[in-house]
Structures are given as structure tokens and as C-alpha cells.
Amino acid sequence: MNAPMTWIRRNLVIVLGIFVLVYTFVPIFVVVLMSFNAPRSRNVYSFDGFTLDNWLNPCTDKSMCDAVVRSVEIGLLATLAATILGTLAAFALVRHRFAGRSATNLLIFLPMAAPEIVMGSSLLALFVSAGFAGQLGFWTILIAHIMFCLSFVVVTVRARLAGMDDNLEQAAQDLYATPAQTFWRVTFPLVFPGILGAALLSFSLSFDDFIITNLNAGTTTTFPMYVWGVAQRGVPMQVNVIGTVMFVISIAIVLGAEARNRRQRRAAAS
Amino acid sequence: MRRSRTGYILLLPGLLWLLLFFVVPFYSLLATSLYDPAGSDFRGYEMTYHVVNYVDAVRDYWRPLLRSLLYGGVATAFCLVLGYVLAYAIAFKAGRWKNLMLVLVIAPFFTSFLVRTLSWKLILADDGFIVNTLQALQILGDDGRLLATPVAVVAGLTYNFLPFMVLPLFASLDKIDHRLIEASSDLYAHPIVGFFKVTWPLSLPGVVSGTLLTFIPAVGDYINAELLGSPNQRMIGGIIQSLFTDANDYPAAAALSVILMVLIVVMVLFYVRRAGTEELL
Numbered sequence: 001m002n003a004p005m006t007w008i009r010r011n012l013v014i015v016l017g018i019f020v021l022v023y024t025f026v027p028i029f030v031v032v033l034m035s036f037n038a039p040r041s042r043n044v045y046s047f048d049g050f051t052l053d054n055w056l057n058p059c060t061d062k063s064m065c066d067a068v069v070r071s072v073e074i075g076l077l078a079t080l081a082a083t084i085l086g087t088l089a090a091f092a093l094v095r096h097r098f099a100g101r102s103a104t105n106l107l108i109f110l111p112m113a114a115p116e117i118v119m120g121s122s123l124l125a126l127f128v129s130a131g132f133a134g135q136l137g138f139w140t141i142l143i144a145h146i147m148f149c150l151s152f153v154v155v156t157v158r159a160r161l162a163g164m165d166d167n168l169e170q171a172a173q174d175l176y177a178t179p180a181q182t183f184w185r186v187t188f189p190l191v192f193p194g195i196l197g198a199a200l201l202s203f204s205l206s207f208d209d210f211i212i213t214n215l216n217a218g219t220t221t222t223f224p225m226y227v228w229g230v231a232q233r234g235v236p237m238q239v240n241v242i243g244t245v246m247f248v249i250s251i252a253i254v255l256g257a258e259a260r261n262r263r264q265r266r267a268a269a270s
Numbered sequence: 271m272r273r274s275r276t277g278y279i280l281l282l283p284g285l286l287w288l289l290l291f292f293v294v295p296f297y298s299l300l301a302t303s304l305y306d307p308a309g310s311d312f313r314g315y316e317m318t319y320h321v322v323n324y325v326d327a328v329r330d331y332w333r334p335l336l337r338s339l340l341y342g343g344v345a346t347a348f349c350l351v352l353g354y355v356l357a358y359a360i361a362f363k364a365g366r367w368k369n370l371m372l373v374l375v376i377a378p379f380f381t382s383f384l385v386r387t388l389s390w391k392l393i394l395a396d397d398g399f400i401v402n403t404l405q406a407l408q409i410l411g412d413d414g415r416l417l418a419t420p421v422a423v424v425a426g427l428t429y430n431f432l433p434f435m436v437l438p439l440f441a442s443l444d445k446i447d448h449r450l451i452e453a454s455s456d457l458y459a460h461p462i463v464g465f466f467k468v469t470w471p472l473s474l475p476g477v478v479s480g481t482l483l484t485f486i487p488a489v490g491d492y493i494n495a496e497l498l499g500s501p502n503q504r505m506i507g508g509i510i511q512s513l514f515t516d517a518n519d520y521p522a523a524a525a526l527s528v529i530l531m532v533l534i535v536v537m538v539l540f541y542v543r544r545a546g547t548e549e550l551l
Contacts, residue, residue, distance in 0.1 A: 013358055013362070017360065018359070020356040023352075024378045088281070092281035096277025107293070115490025116491075117491075121523060125295060125302040147287060147291040210383060211492070223382065242382070247381040250377065
């Protein structure tokens with residue numbers, strides 16, 4: 001008697017869960033669809049016809065492509081710097097004992113919790129009172145991005161390091177590996193997936209940031225700022241091409257990592 | 271664990287960066303909020319301990335302030351309901367699809383925030399499928415609309431901050447020992463009773479951190495309000511932003527920013543104390 005009830009209940013949860021999941025994909029579907037749209041006018045909100053034009057000529061509006069390139073540049077530099085600084089800090093936090101540990105942990109947690117508008121406006125206040133009001137642009141954006149990516153890197157790498165078995169390192173040392181050899185041949189390869197994950201996260205955070213960037217950008221334009229600028233006067237359909245490309249690339253990376261994990265697990269099991 | 275100088279050397283560069291570009295700026299923000307509002311970006315500001323800036327900011331902008339807290343709160347509540355269902359399904363029912371489903375939760379959010387929000391503008395458009403359906407069902411009047419209403423803003427906020435809720439909820443639901451739930455049903459607890467007596471309390475750390483991670487950015491966000499709402503739905507972030515970049519009224523903008531942060535901190539402390547979880551950090 002109870003069995004069908006349980007069956008329904010069990011499936012209700014998964015069905016509802018899939019509904020929520022589908023809901024998160026609705027706008028992606030629209031973005032992909034619109035990237036093939038041939039609109040009648042610029043300020044259009046309907047699908048008027050199929051075309052490949054947007055994909056073949058993504059840079060009709062050159063300022064959009066310039067903005068994308070700038071976002072990629074800033075993203076790469078911010079990722080590089082945040083990943084290096086953050087990885088070093090994560091090693092320090094997991095592997096070394098020192099005074100002020102909980103204060104440090106708090107300092108690393110806060111940028112992830114603080115509202116972006118407050119972080120952005122306080123950085124702007126700093127730049128202005130330091131006399132950089134006229135120099136807002138590439139470098140101030142970069143400084144801001146490194147700041148907010150840093151915490152995410154520390155947390156991601158720290159999780160990987162903390163979950164790591166140190167038997168392998170001890171074995172290497174038992175086999176007379178020097179500390180440097182142990183680090184480069186054992187520790188680093190083991191932590192590397194965590195560092196890579198942190199770097200990918202940094203890049204996407206940096207590429208996507210609008211609120212902090214907009215406050216500290218001066219006249220420099222990044223991709224999100226470009227989208228913001230054209231939102232009122234009609235968005236060129238090529239914006240959807242960029243959105244689709246971002247989605248495809250990130251899904252390929254994540255699924256690739258997942259496939260690699262599965263293969264490793266299967267190899268470890270056999 | 272070694273106690274050595276190496277630890278400090280490794281930590282120093284990152285820590286300095288955070289001190290210089292995260293902590294020090296707060297001091298600048300506080301100082302700016304007390305400047306004489308008669309100054310300008312061009313002529314420079316004078317520090318006059320103008321506490322009146324705060325009074326003016328509250329008097330002029332209490333409506334968008336309250337509205338932001340309200341929208342952020344309602345969106346967080348929706349996120350909690352939707353996110354709990356999704357996280358529960360992934361943690362308990364997904365089996366070997368668990369990792370794939372987690373990937374699918376995050377994947378849409380790697381596409382630009384702004385592009386996604388703009389596509390909601392399309393979905394909720396006046397002649398769109400959703401509005402037409404709601405009109406056909408008589409839920410929405412014939413001249414009713416979703417765009418440029420609080421509904422659209424809250425819907426956008428709910429959508430954009432959902433993963434911040436799902437991930438911590440999943441983390442704490444996934445840790446629950448299934449034997450505890452089985453034990454409750456062995457003791458003849460109805461599944462619903464079992465849920466409220468076992469699963470829900472054990473998932474509270476996830477509920478608390480998910481709520482905070484959703485509420486804080488949602489209150490400060492203004493992209494949804496500006497793209498999906500009308501001037502009647504402006505949120506405080508948008509006002510701070512335009513005071514800084516359009517009106518060049520730095521002291522007022524800084525004062526509002528400080529007020530927003532203080533409000534959030536007070537609410538968070540109150541909430542954390544009520545929810546009573548200490549393993550937050």
C-alpha cells in the first residue's frame with residue numbers, strides 16, 4: 001500500500017528538481033536561439049528569421065569585439081596574478097603554522113561575502129583620494145579583479161590541499177627525494193587540478209564582472225560594460241554569439257574535467 | 271605543519287594585496303562619506319566630518335534602500351525553496367548522475383550575467399509567450415505586463431543568485447548520514463515528520479550560508495532592477511552607482527554605501543544569531 005506512495009514521492013522530488021534545472025537553462029536557450037536571429041530592426045525582441053550572419057560576421061560592431069578582447073586581456077592577467085598570489089597563500093595556510101591565522105581566514109572570506117557595490121565604491125573612493133581619478137581604466141580594473149578573484153583562488157586551492165593525502169610526499173622523501181624534487185614531482189602535480197579549477201573560476205569571475213568594473217573603469221569598456229551600454233538602445237544579435245560561445249567553452253571544460261575524473265576513478269578501481 | 275618564516279613569505283603578497291585593495295578602501299569610503307559635499311572630483315574634497323551626509327542620504331533614498339532589502343529578501347526566499355528542491359534531488363536522488371547534475375547547475379551561470387538577464391527581458395516581454403499564456407489563463411489582465419514590474423525584478427534576482435543557494439545546500443545535504451533518516455522511518459516517523467525532525471535541522475548550516483550568499487549580493491545588485499524593472503523599481507546599488515559616475519556626488523554615494531553595508535551586517539548578525547549555527551566560517 002505504501003509502495004506506490006513512496007514511488008510518487010521519490011519521483012516527485014527528482015521531477016521538481018529537473019524542473020528547476022530546466023528553468024535555469026531557459027535563458028541560455030533564448031541566447032543560443034537569438035544568436036541565429038535575423039532581426040528586422042535593432043530594437044527587436046522577437047525571432048524574425050534564421051541566419052548565420054551573426055556567427056559569420058561577429059565584429060560588425062567593432063567596439064563590441066574590442067570590448068571582448070579587453071575583457072579577455074584583463075581576465076588573463078587577473079587570473080595569472082590571482083592564481084599565483086592565492087596559491088602561495090593557500091600553501092601557507094594549509095602547510096604552515098603562524099600567528100593571526102583566524103584573522104587571515106576572515107580577511108580571505110570577507111571579499112566573497114561583501115556586496116560588490118560596496119567593494120566597488122570603496123575602491124573608487126581610494127583611487128580618487130589617492131589622486132588617480134584621471135587614470136581610471138585598464139590598471140584600476142585589473143587591480144580590482146585581482147582583489148576579488150584572490151579569495152576564490154585561496155579557498156579552492158586550500159580545499160584541494162587540505163583533502164590531500166600526505167603519504168605520497170612522505171614516500172618520496174623516504175626515497176631520498178630533495179624537498180624541491182618532492183614538491184615539483186609529487187605535491188605540485190597533485191594540487192594542479194585545484195589550481196587549474198581556481199584559475200578557470202577567476203577568469204570567468206573577471207570576464208563577467210560588471211558592478212565593480214563599471215565603478216573603476218573610467219572610459220575603458222569591457223564586454224559586460226558594452227552590453228550594459230547597448231541595453232537601452234537595442235542589443236546587436238552578435239552579443240548572443242559571444243554569450244553562446246562562453247557557454248559552449250565553459251561546458252566543454254567542465255565536462256572534459258568530469259570525463260577525466262571518471263576515467264581516473266575507473267582506472268583506480270581496476 | 272611547520273612553524274617557519276616560509277609561511278609568512280608565502281602569505282605576504284596575497285595578504286598585502288587584500289589589505290591594500292580591500293581593507294584600506296573601506297577607510298577611504300568612510301572618509302569620503304564625511305567629506306564636505308560642496309567639493310567635486312575636479313576641485314577635490316575637504317574633510318569636514320560632515321555627518322549630515324548620512325541624514326541626507328537616508329532622507330533622500332530610504333525608499334530604494336527598503337526596496338532593495340525587500341526584493342533581496344523575497345528573492346532569497348524563492349531561491350531557498352527552489353534551491354532546496356534542486357539540492358535535495360541532487361544529493362539524495364541523483365545517484366550516479368550527481369556530478370553531471372551539479373555541472374548542469376553551474377553551467378548556465380558561466381554565460382555572461384548581463385546577457386542572461388537581457389534574455390529574461392525577452393522572455394518576459396509584453397507580447398511574449400509567458401505574458402500571453404498568463405493572460406489567456408486570466409491570471410494577468412489583458413493590459414497586464416511582467417516587464418517593468420517588481421515581479422520581473424524579483425524573478426531576475428531569484429534566477430541569477432540561485433546557484434549561490436544550491437551549492438552550499440548541496441554541500442550540507444550531501445554530508446547527511448542516510449542511516450539517520452532510515453532510523454527515523456524505522457521509528458515510524460512519517461517521511462514529512464522525518465524531514466522536519468532530521469533532514470532540515472542537519473541541513474541548517476547550508477541553509478544559513480546559502481541564505482547569506484544569496485541575500486548579500488542580491489541586495490547590492492542593480493543589474494536586474496535596471497534591465498527588467500522601471501524607475502519605480504530602482505535599487506540602492508543603481509543609485510550609488512549613478513551618484514558616483516553621473517552625479518559625481520561622492521560624499522552622498524559613499525554615505526549610502528556605508529549605510530547599505532551596516533544594514534547588511536546588522537541583519538546578518540541578527541539572522542546568524544537566530545539561526546544559531548556557529549560553523550559558518
